[in-house]
Amino acid sequence: MSGRSGITSAIEQAASLLEQADALIVAAGAGMGVDSGLPDFRGREGFWRAYPALRESGIDFYSIASPAAFVSAPERARGFYGHRLALYRKTVPHSGFELLKQWGERLPNGLSVFTSNVDGQFQQAGFDPSQVHECHGSIHHLQCLEPCCAAIWQANDFQPEVDELHCRLLNPTPVCPHCGGLARPNVLMFDDWGWIGQRTAAQASRQEAWLSKVKRPVVIELGAGTAIPSVRHFSQRVIHEFGGRLIRINPNECGVLTRLDVGLPMGAATGLAAIEKALGTGRVEFDIN
Ligand SMILES: [Zn+2]
Secondary structure, rough: OOOOHHHHHHHHHHHHHHHHOOEEEEOOHHHHHHHOOOOOOOOHHHHHHHHHHHOOOOHHHHHHOOOOHHHHOOOHHHHHHHHHHHHHHHHHOOHHHHHHHHHHOOOOEEEEEEEEOOOOOHHHHOOOHHHEEEEEEEEEEEEEOOOOOHHHHOOOOOOOOOOOOEEEEOOOOOOOOOOOEEEEEEEEEOOOOOOOOHHHHHHHHHHHHHHHHOOEEEEEEOOOOOOOOOHHHHHHHHHHHHHOOEEEEEOOOOOOOOOOOEEEEOHHHHHHHHHHHHHOOOOOOOOOO
C-alpha cells in the first residue's frame, strides 16, 4: 500500500468513525491555531520569530510566561500578554472550526471541546462557551497577581497598546478591583502557584457530566504534540473510560494505539477538510501535495 492510498483509506475510516458516533469531542493543542496564522511557540527559534524583541535579551517562552516575569520585568510581561490578547481578538479562526461545529450539531449528543489553548478561538468561531473546557485557562479573563482572592473577571475593558519593537505595554495595566494590586491573565503559566483554577474547574465538571451521558464518542485530536501532554492525556482517558475512538490529526507524532483509531499526518485545517470531503460519499480524492 503506498503512502497516498494509506492516507486515503485513513481519511475514509475517520469519516466513517464520525458517522457512527453519537458525540464529538474536540481535543485541541497548539497546532490547532497555526492554520489561522497564529504563531507556534514550540522551540526557541519559533518563539523568537514571533517575538523578535525578546531574542536580544535571550528571553524564551518559559521565562516570560511565568508569574515571576510580572514581578521581575513587569512591562515586558504585560507587553507580551497584551500583544497576544490583541492578536487573538483579531484572529479569524480557520475553516476547520466551522466544520467541527457543523459535525457536532448533527450528532445526537452534540459536541464538547477540550483545549490547552488560552486564545479563545473556539468561542470566537461561534462555539457555545458552555461546550468549551480550557484546561490552561483563558487570556480573555483576568485575576489578581497576588492573588488576594479567587475572583476572575473578563478582560473586555482592557484594550492593550503595545510597543512591539520593545515588547512593552504602553497604556496602564489592569488592576485588581478588590485590592488595587496588579492584575494578570487567568492562564496557567510555568511555575505558577497563583493561578485561580475555579473557572476551568467549572468547565471541567460540566464536561464530565456531559461525557457521562454519551454512548459512542469520537475524539478528534488536533495539533497536540507530546511536549505538553495535557491534551493527549485527555484523549486517552476518554477512549479508556468512555469507550470512544480517536482521530489524531497532527503533522508529526500522529501514531495511534489500535487499528480502530486513525492517525492523519497533516495540519488541522487540511485534515478536517479532507474528512468533510469523505463524509457522505464514503470516498475521497485526496492529494497530499
Ligand atoms: Zn487583588
